[in-house]
Structure formats: structure tokens, C-alpha cells
Amino acid sequence: MELILESLQMLNQLPAYRIGPxxxxxxxAHNVAFSDKVELDPDQWGHEAxxxxxxxxxxxxxxxxxxWRQSAHxxxxxxxxDCHQADAAEPDAIEHEGQxxxxxxxxxxxxxxxxxxxxxxxxxxxxxxxxxxxxxxPALAHHVGGPVMRSAxxxxxxxxxxxxxxxxxxxxxxxxxxxxGRINPDGSKGSCSACHGRHRxxxxxxxxxEACVRCHSGPDSPDQEVFEASKHGMLYAAQRHEMxxxxxxxxxGRDYTAAPTCVTCHMGAAGKLPATHDxxxxxxxxxxxxxxxxxxxxxxxxxxxxxxxxEADIPRRGSELSRPDGTLAAVKVVATPERRRKAxxxxxLECHSKGLTEAFMTQFDAVVELFNEKFGQPAxxxxxxxxxxxxxxxTPFDEPIEFTYWELWHDEGARARHGASMMSPNHAxxxxxxxxxxxxxxxxxxxxxxxxxxxAPELVDAVIDGVESHQWLKDPHQPxxxxxxxxxxxxx
Amino acid sequence: MKPSLLSAITRxxxxxxxxxxxxxxxxxxxxxxxxxxxxxxxxxxSCHSMTFAEASYQQSAHYNSASGVRASCGDCHVSPGLLASxxxxxxGVTDLFKxxxxxxxxxxxxxxxxxxxxxxAARAWFxxxxxxxxxxxxxxxxxxxERAHTAAIHREETEGKTCIDCHTNxxxxxxxxxxxxxxxxxxxxxxxxxxxxxxxxxxLLATAQPAPAQRTATQQE
Numbered sequence: 001m002e003l004i005l006e007s008l009q010m011l012n013q014l015p016a017y018r019i020g021p022x023x024x025x026x027x028x029a030h031n032v033a034f035s036d037k038v039e040l041d042p043d044q045w046g047h048e049a050x051x052x053x054x055x056x057x058x059x060x061x062x063x064x065x066x067x068w069r070q071s072a073h074x075x076x077x078x079x080x081x082d083c084h085q086a087d088a089a090e091p092d093a094i095e096h097e098g099q100x101x102x103x104x105x106x107x108x109x110x111x112x113x114x115x116x117x118x119x120x121x122x123x124x125x126x127x128x129x130x131x132x133x134x135x136x137x138p139a140l141a142h143h144v145g146g147p148v149m150r151s152a153x154x155x156x157x158x159x160x161x162x163x164x165x166x167x168x169x170x171x172x173x174x175x176x177x178x179x180x181g182r183i184n185p186d187g188s189k190g191s192c193s194a195c196h197g198r199h200r201x202x203x204x205x206x207x208x209x210e211a212c213v214r215c216h217s218g219p220d221s222p223d224q225e226v227f228e229a230s231k232h233g234m235l236y237a238a239q240r241h242e243m244x245x246x247x248x249x250x251x252x253g254r255d256y257t258a259a260p261t262c263v264t265c266h267m268g269a270a271g272k273l274p275a276t277h278d279x280x281x282x283x284x285x286x287x288x289x290x291x292x293x294x295x296x297x298x299x300x301x302x303x304x305x306x307x308x309x310x311e312a313d314i315p316r317r318g319s320e321l322s323r324p325d326g327t328l329a330a331v332k333v334v335a336t337p338e339r340r341r342k343a344x345x346x347x348x349l350e351c352h353s354k355g356l357t358e359a360f361m362t363q364f365d366a367v368v369e370l371f372n373e374k375f376g377q378p379a380x381x382x383x384x385x386x387x388x389x390x391x392x393x394x395t396p397f398d399e400p401i402e403f404t405y406w407e408l409w410h411d412e413g414a415r416a417r418h419g420a421s422m423m424s425p426n427h428a429x430x431x432x433x434x435x436x437x438x439x440x441x442x443x444x445x446x447x448x449x450x451x452x453x454x455x456a457p458e459l460v461d462a463v464i465d466g467v468e469s470h471q472w473l474k475d476p477h478q479p480x481x482x483x484x485x486x487x488x489x490x491x492x
Numbered sequence: 493m494k495p496s497l498l499s500a501i502t503r504x505x506x507x508x509x510x511x512x513x514x515x516x517x518x519x520x521x522x523x524x525x526x527x528x529x530x531x532x533x534x535x536x537x538s539c540h541s542m543t544f545a546e547a548s549y550q551q552s553a554h555y556n557s558a559s560g561v562r563a564s565c566g567d568c569h570v571s572p573g574l575l576a577s578x579x580x581x582x583x584g585v586t587d588l589f590k591x592x593x594x595x596x597x598x599x600x601x602x603x604x605x606x607x608x609x610x611x612x613a614a615r616a617w618f619x620x621x622x623x624x625x626x627x628x629x630x631x632x633x634x635x636x637x638e639r640a641h642t643a644a645i646h647r648e649e650t651e652g653k654t655c656i657d658c659h660t661n662x663x664x665x666x667x668x669x670x671x672x673x674x675x676x677x678x679x680x681x682x683x684x685x686x687x688x689x690x691x692x693x694x695x696l697l698a699t700a701q702p703a704p705a706q707r708t709a710t711q712q713e
Contacts, residue, residue, distance in 0.1 A: 056649040059641030088672050095669030097658065166681020168668030 038085050040112035049099050050079025056097070068199040083109060091164045092185040103170065104162065106184035110192050117192075117277045123305035125280035127190040129181025130159035139396045147173075155179050157215035159191060180215070204245035209236065212262045219411045221288065221418065222427060227262065229424035235259035249275070253350030260347070270347040278305075282344040284337045285368055287417040290409040291376040292368045294337035300329040310337060360423075367420035367428060371413055374469040375440050379408055382448050385459040391451050401447040408444055412436045441473075520574070527577045530584075531566020539588075541597035544604070545664055552663040563629070568663070569614070571621060572628040604665075604682045605693055608675075611667035615656055623655035630655070 057080070058065045068074050073083075086093040086102035093100050102109070107127070111118030121127050133154075141147070141154050151160065151173055159179030163171035180194040194214075195206045205211060209227055216223035227233040236243070239258035247255040252270035261268075266282060269275040285292045286307065293309035298321065300306070306323060308314060315321045315331045322328050341361065348357040383405055386392045396402050416432025419425070445464070449456040464470045472478070479487045529535060536542045542565075549555050554563040570580045590597070597603050618626070632655075635646045661667065668674075679693035 052649070056645060059645050059649070062641075091674070091677070093672040095671050097653075100671060164677065166674075166678045166684075167666045168672060168674070168677075169666065 038087060038109075038112065040082060042113070045079075045082055046077040047079055047081030047085060050081045052097070053080035064199055071200045071202070073199075073201060078113075082112075090186060092162075092168075092170065094168055102185075104175075104184055105192075106186050106188045107190045107192055108184070108186050108188035114192075118188075119303065120277035121190055121192075122188070122303055123299070124190075124278040125283075125307075126180045126194075128305075129157070130155070130161065130179060130183055131181060131189065133158055134161070143395075144397050151177065159183065159189075159194075203250070207243075207245050207250060207261060207263045207268075209233070209261045216262070220414050222415055222431070223262065223418060223422065225431075226415075226418050226422045226424040226427045229426050230422050232260050232423065236261060252347060257351065260351075265344065265347050268347070270350045273343060273346040280307075281335070282340055282347075284341040284344070285365075285417075285421075287368070287421060288410070288414050290380050290413075291372050292417060295340070296337060297335040297340060298331055299333045299335070301332045302329055304329065364420050367433070368417055370469075371417055371433070371436065374467060375436050376409055376413060378463050378467050378470075379405060379440065379444060381463045382444075382460055385463070386448065386451055389452070389455060389459060391453070391455070391459070399451070401444070401451055404439060404443045404447055408436060408439050412439055523574055523578055527566075527570070527574065527581065530581050531564055531570050531577070533565050536565040539591050539598075541591060541603055544600060548664045554663050561629075567629070568625050569617075571624055576624075601682065601686050601688070601693075602696060604685070605679065605697055607665060608667045608670075608673055608678060611660075611664070612670045612673075615660060615670075618656035619654055626655040626659070 054065050054068075068080070073079075081099065081101070083105045084101040084103075086100055088100045090102060092102045092104055094102065107118050107121055125132075137150070137154060137158075138147075141150050145153075155174070155177055157179050159182030160174040160177040161183040162174045162177065162185055164185050165171050178191045178193045180191055181189055182191040182194075183189055184191075193201075195211045196202070197205055197211075209224065213224045215221070217225060228237070236259035242256065242258035243261075244250070244256040249255065249269055252260065252264050252268055254271075264270065266279050267276055281297060284294055286295055286309070293311070296308040296310065296312075296314050298306045298308055298315060300321075300323075304323065306321075314334060317331055317333060319331050320328050321331055345357050345361065348360070352360075383392075383401075386401075387394065392399055392401070397406070412432060412435040415427050416429075416436055419427025419429070419432045445460065448460045452459040464473075479485065479490045533546065537546050549565075554568070566577075570577050595602050595606060597606065632646055632650065636643050637646075660669070679697075680690065682688075683690060683693050
């Protein structure tokens, strides 16, 4: 309730255009899904059995306890049992030294105290990271790799659906796992320790870009590399000691100005913009899809959230909408792409002018739109045509062009878009759009024509002919010294 | 003449004492031999139902140890000492009764479905005796372990505890603690293991003692 009042006060202080994201936060705070699990008030902190846990674990696994000893939990009197205690009826409850505990401390368990963070996190793209890909994953991970790859790779970031075996043990195919979209035995999604390394759970640690690196790096989401190669990352590297990372609220522009980190823009408090554990709320675009969309964020009465592309039928508040899992739910609130962009821009404004912020967003949007119009949409249309004409089998990755197409948007295309979104010139071009273009012209189109065979003019070239930015191909007589051959050398 | 103690020892008494003594020694020897005989693995596994327990036992450290020390069924499941072991074997007759007239424990599915209750009973038995059979071989104060603090843990963290409180699932198939045991989850696991339809386990448990012909049919399926 206190939270709601705080948000209400905040609303009154804000100019009208800023109300969107705040209202969203406010509404999210309303959505309290009480669990049937162990509940804990601050006056109950310090479970009586906790000392015994520490005494034995100081010997049995001393690293674990010494990390806890340095934690805010320890300072506040929160011990092992406060987090790990479980109800015997919970699927993963086990008996341990006379106590009923669970190994997994799920977000729902953390919500015994951190309820605001739990409410924000549930339904976020982080929390849904496994659920979103669960049905699609086998076609890549199982076919191209093997099921055992999941626990070592995909699930490490996306999370696993943790299975409790009939003998009460956790299935090693699904555990250990601290993937951010882990589906826990209690049904909650996510893993707080994905970012907040256990058992110190340091806020300073979670605020550093390094907290994101385990997953946001590599060919498909090189956010670490992009950040490090950007002006923001350059400043962070040089001025890290001025980041005031231990500050209680860590409000950008007030508690620190040295540099932004991932958390600053995607989650952090900035000026009057409150912090949130919904990491995707400020993202206007979907950047990791075959074609990027401006996205609405639909929040349901039950707390679940759903991204809807701008082109979709946008539901109104109170209406009912069917969800990907087949359930029908009432819409609580809808955030428009513009409101999400404004929330993100509020962070920029703590250090930059409004004009600079808007101009940057224009540059960024233009790159995304270029990718969409020149590569994403045509490639999608060509692939759709090849499937419809049965020139390709429905099974993904059993034909070379499917790898080519996958890398076009999932790796190279994502790099280009992420590079532009976070200002790494190298990733926007050489690691990104240059490779997209090379792939498209030198691999994708030739492969598509080969697959289409005699129907290539209709299934491939007709698509390209309709795109203005590909028309340069029509004039083969435009010499340039870029390759070292001027008009003299290339004259026929 | 004062009757002396010696004069009371008449020839018949000496003979009676001698016979009684010999019989007594024979009786104790027989008990002792029976204890050894009935604690042997071969004795226990002469019932087919016990061979399932034997299979997991043979994978355990109590069977395979570098030193060559091998604990038999009786070393763990029969109390040390002649009187206690005799008592335990006498009580063991109830197991024989169950084997003969109870559910068909010889069937691997029935056996696995009933395993948790057996485990709970065995743990309670150990606890009631303060893990006497464990302590017959393992001296708590002499446990050093391989890791740095194993000795300290056994010295400082064991107040009010007995071996079985921590050391469960060492030898036989792992079974959760009774307080967190979920029958439905266990049944699903066993069904999956034996390729049975969901719900089949409950049916098998309900018909505790199917006719031998039916069981044979089920086994063949």
C-alpha cells in the first residue's frame, strides 16, 4: 500500500507525458498474487535454526557461509532458514538436518520480503525467457546439437523447467540452473540469483555490467561487447570508482553521473523515473526478432504480461485477450510503444538534452527500420514463399539456407540493431549491418535462387524488385575505388 | 559335623549342572550360529523380494570398499549382541509373514511401490536404537573423513543426532524423508520406469494381494 501511495504522489509531481510508465508501475504494484508458501515479516527474520545451518556449513561449505557473512542479509539478521525454509507439501521440499527446506529459493520465496521486485519481475522478458522459447528450442538445441547441450548452454541463460523426481531429488538435466527465466517447482518464473550472485546478493555487484555478461555477450546478443565499445562503456571503464554502486537507491543523476550501466537504462531509477525489475518495460522495439516491431506492453489482471506488435489489434483496458498459452485474461493496462520510449528517454535526460536524446533515437530507429525494410522483411517473405512452394521442408535447419536465414536476423541482424541501440559503431556496421548485407547478397539470395530453381524469378527476384534499397543492383556500371579498381581498370 | 557346601554337591547335582551347562552352551551356540546364519546375505536374499535391495547394496560403498571390509545385510539391519539379535530375528518373522501373505513383493513394480514404507520403517528402527548397528563398526569420535572439516562436523554438529538422521540413502534406492514424501510423485516415477500407464500404480497398490495368475499376466505385459 505504501508503494502505491508513493507512486500516486509521484504521479502528481510529473508532467502529463510522463504518466504512462509510472501508471504502469502503479498498476503492477496493485497486482499482488499471494502465495500459499511460507510468509515472512521482518519481525520474524532470524529463524531459530539458522545458527546451526551456519555453524555446520561454515565447515561443510565455507565459501557459501563466508559470502553470506558479507551480505546485507546477514547484517539484517536474515539467515539460511529465512530463505530456504519450505512447506513440506511443496514439490521440492526436502528434510535436511531436521528442518524442512528447499534447495531452490525461487522469486516467490524472495517475495516473502522483496514483494515489489517480485511483482515487477514476474511477466517480464527476463522471467519469460524460458517460456518464450520452450516449444521452439528442441528444433535447434536437440536437432543441431543434442538435448544434453541444453543444461550446459541454452538453459544457463534462458532457464530450465526444473523437474523434481519422484524420489524428491532435482533432475540433473534441469538443475543446477540459475537461468533468468527458470520455471521453478513452485510455478514462479525466474531466478533472482541469475544477476544477484549468491550468497552475498550484493546490489553493487548486480548493478555492474558484468552481472549481465554471462548471457548478454556472444554472437546473438553482444551487449557486453557493444557496451564496452560505446562511449558509455568507455566512461564506465575509466570512472568506475565514481559509480557509487553501494548507494541505497542508486538514482542516476543524483547518486552517480560517471557513466550508465545496463541497469541504469533498463532498470535503474533516474530522476523521477522509478527503478523497476521489469527489464523490458522501457524497450520500445523488439530487437531479437526476424523483423523488429514497435511493441505494446499488455499487462493482465493476473500480473502476466505480453508484448504485442504495433500492427496487432491492440486491446483496450478491461477487455479480454487470449494469450499464447491459450488462456483468456482481462487486460489491466496497455503501455504504448511511445510511452515505453519516453520512459527510456527519461534516463537519457539525466545527462543529455532533450534534443540530443530525440536525435539519437531518430538515428537508432532509422537503423532498425533499414534492417526491417531492406533485409528482415524481404528475407522473411522469400523464406515464406519457399516454404509455401514446398521448396523447403517444414523442419528447420535441415537445409543450408535455414542456417543462413537464422544467422541473418538472429546473429548479424541482432548485432546491427543492438549496436545501433547502444552506440557501438563497430557493432552497428562491421559486426552488424555489413555482415547482414554480405550474408543477404552473397549467401542468402544465391541459396534462395538455387532452392527456388526455375521459380526463382517469382519467389526471389520479384521480392527484391519491390524494395527500393536493392535497386542499385540493377546498374552494374558504377565503378568505385573502394576495391582498388577505378573506372580505368574495370572498363570492359 | 557342620554340613559343608561341598557335601551339598552330590553326584546327581553335578550331573545335572554338567548337562545343564552343556545344554546351555549348546543353546547359546545354536542361537549364535542362527544369528550368523540368518544375518548372511544369502539367507536374506533367499526371498526373491530381497534381491532388489541386494542390487542397490552391491553398488554401494558398504559392499565395495577399498579396504575389503564388507557389511552384510545383518551387519546393518540386525542389532549387535546375542540377545538383541535374537529379538530382531524373532521380530523378523513378521517380514516372513508379509512375504508369504502380503503384497507380491517379488514383483519389481510392487516392490518399488512399497519401498518408501520399508525405508521409513528401517529408518525408524535405526533411530530407535541410536544407530547401534552403524556404531558397531563406526566410532563417531574416530571419523576423520577426507575433507578438512569432516571430523569437526562429527564432533561439533551432532548433538541430539544419531547417524541415521543425516546418513540416509547410503545403500538402497533413494527415498525421500517421510515428512516430505509425495506418494503421487513416487508412483509416477515408478510408472515411468516400468512403462506403465499413469494411475496404474494406485490400482496396483489398491489390489494389495492379486492372485498369482494375474500377477504373472501383468509381469508379461
